Amino acid sequence: MSDNEEEPFMEVHEIVTQKLGHIPVAKGDFKKLPSKVQKWVIHSVNICQPRAIYICDGSKPEADEVTHKLLERGTLTKLTKYEECYLCRTDPSDVARVESKTWITTPEKYDTVPHVREGVKGILGQWMSPHDMKKEIDERFPGCMKGRTMYVIPFSMGPIGSPLSKIGVQLTDSNYVLLCMRIMTRVSPRVFEFMGDHDFVKCLHSVGCPRPVERKVINHWPCNPDNVIIAHFPEERKVKSYGSGYGGNSLLGKKCFALRIASVIARDEGWMAEHMLIMSVTDPNGKETFIAAAFPSACGKTNLAMIQPTLPGYKVQCVGDDIAWMRFNSKGQLRGINPENGFFGVAPGTNFKTNPNAMRSFQKNSIFTNVAETADGGYFWEGLEDEIDKNMSITTWLNQEWRIGKAGTAAHPNARFTCPASQCPIMHPKWEDPEGVPISALIFGGRRPTGVPLVLESFSWEHGVMIGACVKSESTAAAEHKGKKIMHDPMAMRPFMGYNFGKYLDHWLSLKKDGRQMPKIFHVNWFRVDEHGKFLWPGFGENIRVLDWIIQRCQGKDIAVKSPIGYLPKKGSIKMEGLKDPVNWDELFSLPKHYWLDDTHESTRFLEDQVGCDVPEVIMKLLKEQEESFKKM
Incomplete structure (x- = not known):
């Protein structure tokens, strides 16, 4: 053609x-x-x-x-079921x-990449x-x-x-x-x-x-x-x-x-340019807290940014779902903006159960790339099976006829929706405030099926930077990697670093200065499974319960206990009333000794291999202290 x-x-x-x-x-x-x-x-x-x-x-x-x-x-096909929505199918090689x-x-190589160990391919x-x-x-x-x-x-x-x-x-x-x-x-x-x-x-x-x-x-x-x-x-x-x-x-x-x-x-x-969502949570007393969170691509950033809370009296509003630019103002307060004007979200898995606010955001004026098309002029992807007629004729992203239940998939795993952020029903009124919004907490996370607890708080700013440097997750469809394996994605920035990662960690560490109100740093893991592969935590809207604990910690509430990896919630300090199924608290927060010794050693080796002499000394010191703490258990 x-x-x-x-x-x-x-x-x-x-x-x-x-x-x-x-x-x-x-x-x-x-x-x-x-x-x-x-x-x-x-x-x-x-x-x-x-x-x-x-x-x-x-x-x-x-x-x-x-x-x-x-x-x-x-190049575009009009999706007649919606107002000003269009479908684009790309060349399958792109x-x-x-x-x-x-x-x-x-000009200088090590301005861009760290000093990797000899014989190691830098990532x-x-x-x-x-x-x-x-x-x-x-x-x-x-x-x-x-x-x-x-x-x-x-x-x-x-x-x-x-x-x-x-x-x-x-x-x-x-x-x-x-x-x-x-x-x-x-x-x-x-x-x-x-x-x-x-x-x-x-x-x-x-x-x-x-x-x-x-x-x-x-x-x-x-x-x-x-x-x-x-x-x-x-x-x-x-x-x-x-x-x-x-x-x-x-x-x-x-x-x-x-x-x-x-x-x-x-x-x-x-200042800071980070792969982070920005959201606000208002509790039943009307107290609002702004949070920024960094997860690797396709690990639920958009879902969390637009969460529909299950706890009564809580309200969540979205500032951004993917990127945060943050700067300390003259009063020492960290202020953040979402530099983007729209959402470029992963479509498969998005539905009215997992993310109703995202679904409501792209009902008009949106472009869908490499999704499937239903016979009545609608979009379709894996995850929407319960939301359309099972007998509906579907044309896949590869332009082939398909029906639910047939072998293969209808949409590409990395199919996307592109829609204006202003259409999100829970966009914060201040999402375009030129001064930004005040950030009280930073959260890291990833898909960790075993060993990693639901939530933990860092001991200090430096310890939080160490936690961020050790972020790992199952690989996703957003990049060209095939299959599922646990990959290092430090700070959720591995594919997006603009300069030497060791110097990037130095920059984070340098941000702590007298007179600045440093946000607390946390790590979450919605994806831990039991021995049968079943998720231990229900996730989605129930994640408000974890955010509530994080907010209480930002307010100074004494609801945490010290562990070798950070502060964990005191038993019972996360609200569990109203959950559909009981949660095994002990398993969800267990820290298997040998798992963590192996994990800490592996994280240390990763930084030695990939960042070498550019790793800030304090990061390696904190990892060593973590290893020694587990050895004493």
């Missing part, structure tokens, strides 16, 4: 002859762009050689125009973040020298947009004008990316009003399919999977992505900017 359908053009009204080499500006006024943006666009045009430039404004008419063209082309092809480039970031990266870039980007339009997308990560926000400009030849960036970030020419002398993050993206297209285009989804590269240049505040049109590979405001580049900016400016 060819890929030479017409791009969505408005009437060409300007040609900037001298600067752009007769490239037509299909929409917008190039001369109104800030001069430094003009220079970068001109530089990129000369390399990528698009046939036209389209300066985006993020407006509804713009989105309608692009959507209409993508419907005509077949369905996930491609971590193996994601690189950081700095905390990938470095490529500027010389080698230039070669890779030069083999891909020249002429990569021939026959296509270059979309110029001005966007803000965080509320426009907030002192906690940052500005980016993405250049892309994918109009699907434009539609998704409009949901996930704040796309508006207003960002230029706040640019002034400040830097902006330069984001260049191409699907890598100049016309005439040589590779067969599948599902009207141009891509170049054999030549994918996602390159980050933190010192230049720049990202270049080639070959993939999917998710975090192409929506460069997300993981690339908001975590990898922003973590470097945060280090340089003294």
